[in-house]
Amino acid sequence: MRRKRLNHYADVVCKMFVGWRMGDDMEALSDLPDGTISINLLTGDAVHSEVGLLDLHIAKxxxxxxxxxxxxxxxxxxKLKSxxxxxxxxxxxxxxxxxxxLLFSFSCRSNLKTDTxxxxxxLTDEYxxxxxIIT
Known part of the structure; x- marks a missing residue:
């Protein structure tokens, strides 16, 4: 596996969550209690620590x-293990x-694991x- 590219991917996925195309999920996140969202980047599945399974556009x-x-x-x-x-x-x-x-404070951590x-x-985004959306 290419070490520099995997380091790059680990950085970029955090940046994508806090800003890139995140708008599609903001209303859904607004209704959630504070907690931790865990995303499996190989399957696109997202789970909230308090609510359970989520359908987030950004995960896919x-x-x-x-x-x-x-x-x-x-x-x-x-070939990634996770x-x-x-x-x-x-x-x-x-x-x-x-x-x-709402003011969202996001603290993101990514892990890409290989055999070795x-x-x-x-990344942390405080602002x-x-x-x-008012309906």
């Missing part, structure tokens, strides 16, 4: 991106009217504001 997006990049760059993603992204979600750092607006090494990434 990251899975597809990882598969596509691996194929494009000659990295056999199928690939996970854990995200601590906290909406209580700043008091808001949660029916209208683990590649890790981490991700979201204005709720």
């Amino acid at each position: 997006e990251i899975q597809a991106w990882l598969q596509q990049q691996g194929a494009k760059e000659g990295v056999d993603i199928e 690939a996970t992204l854990e995200v601590d979600v906290d909406t209580n750092k700043v008091a808001t009217n949660k029916k209208k607006v 090494a683990t590649y890790q990434g981490a 991700h504001w979201y204005t709720r």
